Amino acid sequence: MKIRSIALLIPFLLIGSLHAQDDLVKKASQYQSDSALAAYRFTTVVSAEATPVENQASSGTCWSYAANSFIESEMIKNGGPAIHLSKIYTARRSYEEKADTYVRMHGGISYGDGGEPHDVMNMFAKYGALPEEHYTGLNYGTTKNQFGEMQAVLKGMLEAVVKAPNRGKLTPVWKTAFSNVLDAYLGPVPETFTYNGKSYTPMTFAKDVVKIDPTDYLEFVSVTNAPYWRKTMMMVPDNWAFEYCWNLPLDDMMATIDNALQNGYTVAWGGDVSEPSFSWKNGIAYVPTTPADELTKEQRADLFSGPKPEMTITPELRQEAFDNYTTQDDHGMQITGIAKDQDGNEWYVVKNSWGEGNDYEGYLYMSKNYVAYKTTSFMVNKKGIPSNVLKKIKG
Numbered sequence: 040m041k042i043r044s045i046a047l048l049i050p051f052l053l054i055g056s057l058h059a060q061d062d063l064v065k066k067a068s069q070y071q072s073d074s075a076l077a078a079y080r081f082t083t084v085v086s087a088e089a090t091p092v093e094n095q096a097s098s099g100t101c102w103s104y105a106a107n108s109f110i111e112s113e114m115i116k117n118g119g120p121a122i123h124l125s126k127i128y129t130a131r132r133s134y135e136e137k138a139d140t141y142v143r144m145h146g147g148i149s150y151g152d153g154g155e156p157h158d159v160m161n162m163f164a165k166y167g168a169l170p171e172e173h174y175t176g177l178n179y180g181t182t183k184n185q186f187g188e189m190q191a192v193l194k195g196m197l198e199a200v201v202k203a204p205n206r207g208k209l210t211p212v213w214k215t216a217f218s219n220v221l222d223a224y225l226g227p228v229p230e231t232f233t234y235n236g237k238s239y240t241p242m243t244f245a246k247d248v249v250k251i252d253p254t255d256y257l258e259f260v261s262v263t264n265a266p267y268w269r270k271t272m273m274m275v276p277d278n279w280a281f282e283y284c285w286n287l288p289l290d291d292m293m294a295t296i297d298n299a300l301q302n303g304y305t306v307a308w309g310g311d312v313s314e315p316s317f318s319w320k321n322g323i324a325y326v327p328t329t330p331a332d333e334l335t336k337e338q339r340a341d342l343f344s345g346p347k348p349e350m351t352i353t354p355e356l357r358q359e360a361f362d363n364y365t366t367q368d369d370h371g372m373q374i375t376g377i378a379k380d381q382d383g384n385e386w387y388v389v390k391n392s393w394g395e396g397n398d399y400e401g402y403l404y405m406s407k408n409y410v411a412y413k414t415t416s417f418m419v420n421k422k423g424i425p426s427n428v429l430k431k432i433k434g
Contacts, residue, residue, distance in 0.1 A: 064393055067312055068320035070339050075321035076398045078345035079380055086376035086388065087305045088115045090123055092401030094394035096183035099152025099190075102277070102309070103130045104392035105371035106159035106418065109307040110168075112375070113251050113420065116303060120248070125169040127176030127184070128228065128241070130154070131221055132162040137279050138197055138217050142209070146201040150194055152186060153277035156307040156371065156418040160253040161280060167241030168249050170234055178226035189224040196220065257432075258284040258418045261292040263358040268431050273416055275368040284416060285432050289354045291425075293411055296374065296387075299423030306374040307418040308389070311366045314413070316342055319393060322403035326350045326412050331365075346382045352411040360412065368415045378404060 072078070090111045095104050103126040115121050133154050141150045176184060200213045231238050234248065258273075265271035270283035287295065296306050315331050317324040326349045329338060350356075360366035376388035386404040395401040421429065 064319060067317055070315045070342050071318045071320040072343035075323060075343035079323065081378040081380055081404060084377040084379055085300050087112055087300065087303050089305065089373065089375045089390050090121055092390060092395050093392055094183060095392045096185065098184035098186040100126055100130045101392055102154040102156060102371040103159055105373050106156040106307045108373045108390060109305055110251060112305045114249055117250060119250060123171040125171045125174040127225060128169045128174040129159050129162045131225055132166045133158045134221065135218060140279055141197050142200055146198065148279050149276045150197055152190060155277055155309065155416065157258050157282045158280060160256055163245060164253040167245035169241050169244065173229060173232045176225040178224060192220055255421050256418055257421055258416055259287050259292060259295065260284045260416050261287050261289050261357065262361065263354050275415060277368055289357065289411060291428055293407065295419060295424055295428055296417065298425045299419040300377055302423050304420045304423035308374050308414065309368055309371045309416045311413040312370045315339055318343055320397050322397050322399035324403060324409045325406035326408045346380045346384055349406060349408040352408050357412060366413055
């Protein structure tokens with residue numbers, strides 16, 4: 040998922056802004072209400088277990104926080120420990136893989152912090168996992184992630200490499216140089232470590248403690264410019280791995296999310312959070328009946344004064360938003376449950392990675408219409424997929 044620069048509203052994870060995470064948090068609370076907490080009354084309908092909220096801080100690693108939190112919930116559901124995995128270990132391995140692809144493509148893809156849920160599963164399968172305490176990425180005195188300088192240095196290195204200044208021939212050591220920069224900023228990756236009195240490597244920890252099978256997880260999109268019930272390329276800049284995802288009709292997309300939650304599984308969600316009706320401070324996101332670019336000053340001031348009617352979302356409306364750039368892959372989060380407001384409307388309960396400094400201590404409520412409109416992709420355990428959907432994608 041990617042973070043946007045508030046000034047230009049262009050995809051961050053081309054590294055368009057070194058402070059884009061902070062900008063997005065500000066933008067996501069640009070329109071807010073001091074009375075919203077009292078104006079909404081939510082009752083939980085279903086809820087899956089999740090680990091405590093974390094803070095990605097000044098880094099574009101929402102995808103790693105969201106999908107690793109998703110894995111942490113899978114561990115809990117499987118009877119394993121409720122622990123934090125190292126999101127920065129996953130991100131680091133992804134940066135290395137992405138750098139290789141960037142050079143092989145002669146700089147013809149985007150490079151930055153961003154990624155997708157499948158990157159977490161791919162890195163888990165290839166490189167294993169670490170407990171967070173064994174790889175925090177805080178190697179030079181900071182207490183929170185601060186990736187702006189690091190990513191600027193890494194991008195500059197890659198731009199120099201693809202120019203092949205040694206008479207058009209690459210050296211065999213550029214990858215070592217790249218990894219050495221990551222070591223300097225994030226710390227070297229431990230070859231072995233001790234967890235609960237036992238020695239592990241990242242791969243043995245993944246196998247013996249995390250105990251998930253990456254092939255058990257499927258990723259979905261819902262677009263009208265490709266056939267339904269078939270795999271299609273996820274057409275977003277952060278899909279540097281060129282992964283294909285199953286394309287579902289809108290109703291089946293929503294039914295799959297609901298079915299997973301109702302069966303105790305969480306959802307790794309990616310989507311757009313740039314709408315005026317998404318307020319991080321208030322922890323509310325919905326789709327007003329008036330389009331965002333037509334809201335009056337008075338309507339913006341009244342956005343979060345309680346539940347309101349919402350726009351009807353259609354596949355055509357979703358696709359139009361993709362095509363005109365009003366929906367982009369801004370952010371990744373974890374959907375952990377379903378709740379109802381005082382009017383009986385259903386909302387998704389969502390765990391974010393921006394710390395606990397909002398009305399719901401790091402969580403928010405996204406209306407089902409908002410998710411229907413602004414989802415770019417999502418990942419679920421195959422066991423949480425409705426049988427009729429699973430049958431069609433296997434057929």
